[in-house]
Amino acid sequence: MIRFIINRLLQGLLVLFALYTITFFLAKAMPGEPFTTEKNISEEAKAYQRALYGLDKSMLEQYLRYPINIVTEGSFAVSTSKGRPVRDIIAQSFPNSLILGLSALGIAICIGVPLGVISAMRKNSWVDWGSMSIAMIGICVPAFTVGPLLQIYIAAHLPGLKVAGWGSPIDIILPALTLGLTTAAYLARLTRGGMLEILSQDFIRTARAKGVPSNKLITRHALRGGLLPAIAFIGPSFAALISGSFIVETIFQVPGMGQHFVNAVIARDEFLLLGVALFFGFLIVIMNLAADILTGILDPRVRLDSNQK
Amino acid sequence: MPEKQPMTNQITDTEAGTSLWKDAWLRMRKNKIALASIMVFTVTCFFCFVIAWFCKDPNQVNLVNKFSGPGSEHWIGTDALGRDLFSRILYGGQVSILVGLIATAVSVTIGIIYGALAGFFGGKVDAIMMRIVDTLFSIPFLMIVIVLQAVLSEWSRETSAWIVNNLNWDKGFTDRITNVLPLFFALGLLGWLTLARIVRAQVLSLKEREFVEAATSLGLSKLTVLFRHIIPNTLGPTVIYATLTVPGFIMYEATLSYLGLGVESPNSSWGILIKEGANYLETNPQLLIFPGIIFSITLFALNFLGDGLRDALDVRASKD
Numbered sequence: 048m049i050r051f052i053i054n055r056l057l058q059g060l061l062v063l064f065a066l067y068t069i070t071f072f073l074a075k076a077m078p079g080e081p082f083t084t085e086k087n088i089s090e091e092a093k094a095y096q097r098a099l100y101g102l103d104k105s106m107l108e109q110y111l112r113y114p115i116n117i118v119t120e121g122s123f124a125v126s127t128s129k130g131r132p133v134r135d136i137i138a139q140s141f142p143n144s145l146i147l148g149l150s151a152l153g154i155a156i157c158i159g160v161p162l163g164v165i166s167a168m169r170k171n172s173w174v175d176w177g178s179m180s181i182a183m184i185g186i187c188v189p190a191f192t193v194g195p196l197l198q199i200y201i202a203a204h205l206p207g208l209k210v211a212g213w214g215s216p217i218d219i220i221l222p223a224l225t226l227g228l229t230t231a232a233y234l235a236r237l238t239r240g241g242m243l244e245i246l247s248q249d250f251i252r253t254a255r256a257k258g259v260p261s262n263k264l265i266t267r268h269a270l271r272g273g274l275l276p277a278i279a280f281i282g283p284s285f286a287a288l289i290s291g292s293f294i295v296e297t298i299f300q301v302p303g304m305g306q307h308f309v310n311a312v313i314a315r316d317e318f319l320l321l322g323v324a325l326f327f328g329f330l331i332v333i334m335n336l337a338a339d340i341l342t343g344i345l346d347p348r349v350r351l352d353s354n355q356k
Numbered sequence: 357m358p359e360k361q362p363m364t365n366q367i368t369d370t371e372a373g374t375s376l377w378k379d380a381w382l383r384m385r386k387n388k389i390a391l392a393s394i395m396v397f398t399v400t401c402f403f404c405f406v407i408a409w410f411c412k413d414p415n416q417v418n419l420v421n422k423f424s425g426p427g428s429e430h431w432i433g434t435d436a437l438g439r440d441l442f443s444r445i446l447y448g449g450q451v452s453i454l455v456g457l458i459a460t461a462v463s464v465t466i467g468i469i470y471g472a473l474a475g476f477f478g479g480k481v482d483a484i485m486m487r488i489v490d491t492l493f494s495i496p497f498l499m500i501v502i503v504l505q506a507v508l509s510e511w512s513r514e515t516s517a518w519i520v521n522n523l524n525w526d527k528g529f530t531d532r533i534t535n536v537l538p539l540f541f542a543l544g545l546l547g548w549l550t551l552a553r554i555v556r557a558q559v560l561s562l563k564e565r566e567f568v569e570a571a572t573s574l575g576l577s578k579l580t581v582l583f584r585h586i587i588p589n590t591l592g593p594t595v596i597y598a599t600l601t602v603p604g605f606i607m608y609e610a611t612l613s614y615l616g617l618g619v620e621s622p623n624s625s626w627g628i629l630i631k632e633g634a635n636y637l638e639t640n641p642q643l644l645i646f647p648g649i650i651f652s653i654t655l656f657a658l659n660f661l662g663d664g665l666r667d668a669l670d671v672r673a674s675k676d
Contacts, residue, residue: 062494069495073503078510187655189607191614191627192648195634199641293498293615298634308499309615312506320503327496335494 048343055339059332064114066328067321071110074317081127081315100127100318113321123322128314133322136307141326143213144303147295148288150219151227152281155288159231160277163238164265167246167273178235185232194225194298211300222299226292230284234277242273275346282331282338289327380592380668390664393657400654404449411443415622423640432646436636444624445647451625452651455539456606456658462544464598467551468587474552475559476582486556489549501542501608505617508538528622535623539612543605551597558590592669600662603655610651626651 080093081102097103101112101124116122123133162182166175198221202208207217245251246269254268293305304323311319384390412430418438426432431442474485516534520527562568563586571581610627612618619625626647633644 058490059494062491065491066495069500070503073500073507076507077503078507183656183659184652186659187603187652188648189610189614189627189630189651191610191634192630192644192652195637195644199637289496294611297615309502309617312502312617324496324499327499328494331494331496 051343052336052340055336059329059336062332063325063328067114067325068110070321070324071113071317074320075106077312077315077317079315081317096127100125113318117325123325124318126311126316126319126322128311128316128319133319136319137304137322137326140302140304140307143301144289144292144296144305146219147222147226147292147301147303148285150223151230151288152285154223154227155230155234155284156281158227159234160238160274162231162235163277164242164270164273166235166239167242168261168265170243175239179239182232182235185228185235188228190225190229190294191298193228194222194295197221197225198298211298213299213301218299222295222301225298226288226295230288233280233284237276237280238274241276242269245269245273271345275342278341278345279338282335285331285334289330380665384664384668387664387667389660390668393661393664396653396657397661400449400650400657401453404446404453408443408446408450411446412440414439414444414447414624416440423636426642433640433642435632435643441643441646444629445626445650448624448626448629448647449650449654451536451619451623452606452609452627453654455536455543455609455625456602458540459543459547459605459609460598460601462540463547463601464551464594466544467548468555468590468594470548471552471555472559472582472587472590475556476563476578476586478560482556486553489552493549497546498608498611501546501612502615502617504545505538505542505612508542509535509617512538532623535620539609539618543608547601547605551594551601554593554597555587555590558593559586562586562589596662596666596669599658599665603658603662606651606655606658 081100094103101109104112113124116124121134123137125131126133126136129136159182162178166178169175198210202210202221208221209218212218251264251268254264259268289305292301292303293309295301296303296305297309304326307319308323308327310316311323416439418434420438421430421434422436422438424430424434424438430440432445433441435441435444470485470489474482512534516530519525519530519534559582568581568585571585572578576584606626609618609625610630613625613627614631618627629647630644630651633640633647637644
């Protein structure tokens with residue numbers, strides 16, 4: 048188990064390095080330059096700023112310096128568009144993204160998993176058909192349609208809810224709901240598939256024949272195996288929740304990390320871009336690892352396989 | 357296995373005689389939702405690519421007649437600039453559907469070739485190639501697409517200017533084309549990973565089969581065997597996966613356009629229409645609701661079609 052974790056962490060480092068390399072060269076290939084404003088800045092002033100940020104060095108030196116600075120000084124460089132350390136920007140906005148992402152994940156699990164289990168228990172009934180149709184709607188209707196609809200038809204009419212903004216805990220509800228619906232839909236489909244496969248197996252028939260009551264059959268015997276596909280999906284879906292948050296943060300004006308990424312692309316701010324990308328990449332690596340460990344605990348066969356590798 | 361139809365009938369060992377596709381079609385015909393989906397998608401395409409040519413100019417601005425409700429002149433009304441919403445939805449659909457289809461074609465081509473080579477050569481080559489795929493899998497897709505799109509669209513602007521200057525093409529036409537091209541590649545270049553895995557797994561098992569041995573002993577070169585005999589046999593799972601990829605790419609295109617990083621005027625897409633509609637939701641909800649409904653129905657149809665194909669072809673490898 049420990050060897051497996053170390054192995055995966057090393058692989059995670061490789062992932063981050065690949066992500067860094069791709070983002071670095073894409074950022075360099077981006078047209079335009081960082082210090083363009085409405086005012087005309089003289090060439091000297093631009094050259095001075097370039098030197099200040101170390102952008103005048105050779106490509107190779109810049110490529111190597113950034114990761115070295117992260118490791119030795121813990122510094123993610125200074126944002127060229129905001130003039131503040133990227134680390135501070137991330138530290139300030141990440142808690143908002145995390146709260147939003149976790150609430151969305153919580154909502155997704157609370158809606159998706161029960162929906163999937165119920166559909167699997169009543170396979171081919173109208174309950175199954177209805178909840179799977181709802182799940183399909185969740186997949187096909189984009190967040191940027193759901194978000195504005197919630198704003199106009201729910202937030203504007205319910206006291207306490209604000210159309211947009213971020214301050215009191217109640218403001219989390221609508222963005223998290225918008226963000227979580229798609230994930231809930233995927234979770235419902237995966238849970239249904241996983242449960243159906245488990246419910247068709249012999250040990251379930253044996254348990255049923257021995258007279259185990261239906262509820263206990265589901266909670267004690269079927270859920271453990273049936274939830275595996277859903278759990279494997281939660282790791283990557285955390286990534287999807289973060290990238291989906293670009294949209295939701297825009298709609299509900301949440302001061303999170305997603306907007307910084309989009310703004311960094313528009314402002315050609317490569318340090319902010321690299322910092323946010325690497326930070327997201329790090330989160331994804333950790334979440335994938337956590338999902339794998341959880342799968343290993345629930346399913347002994349997986350644990351065995353990974354040890355053999 | 358009869359050798360007469362080497363294209364299709366060797367994936368399954370079951371009923372010899374009926375081809376995989378014929379079999380699948382027979383099962384598919386019983387699936388009413390999948391059939392309805394095919395019809396919905398065909399009708400949508402027919403409207404977007406045929407009927408659209410007979411509609412009003414989608415960029416015809418008429419500020420006197422903005423926000424007009426549904427009527428005989430403008431069937432479902434006009435937008436904030438007095439443009440006909442119906443023809444804007446149809447023309448926007450052209451871009452959305454084309455991006456979905458062509459980006460899928462790009463990613464399927466890359467995925468098949470990459471996965472097939474990895475599976476066919478096996479050993480160290482396979483290990484290295486699949487490790488690369490594993491690594492890329494953990495990279496946030498949308499982020500890279502956003503940056504790649506920014507890079508590619510500048511190149512396309514330069515290309516467009518060059519074509520207009522040197523080849524004397526019509527500027528509007530060239531802009532329309534070069535504006536969409538980056539999206540095809542930004543999405544297609546990054547969406548091939550899952551398919552590469554599926555194809556590799558198929559090729560790994562297919563290359564041990566007798567028909568490959570037969571082809572090799574007839575003196576065919578390795579690559580001929582791979583491209584003429586093995587790859588055609590992986591088409592079943594590929595078709596399923598590709599069908600489910602199209603709605604995903606349409607959604608990505610809409611997301612990028614929503615963020616202002618996708619297609620630009622004079623092009624429009626469903627993502628842009630939804631974005632514009634959201635601004636006027638309070639006073640004119642139909643501007644969001646009509647494009648939103650068409651968009652969702654199309655995605656609905658494509659997803660159900662993919663599910664139906666999966667049930668019909670019944671390939672376990674691509675179950676999730």
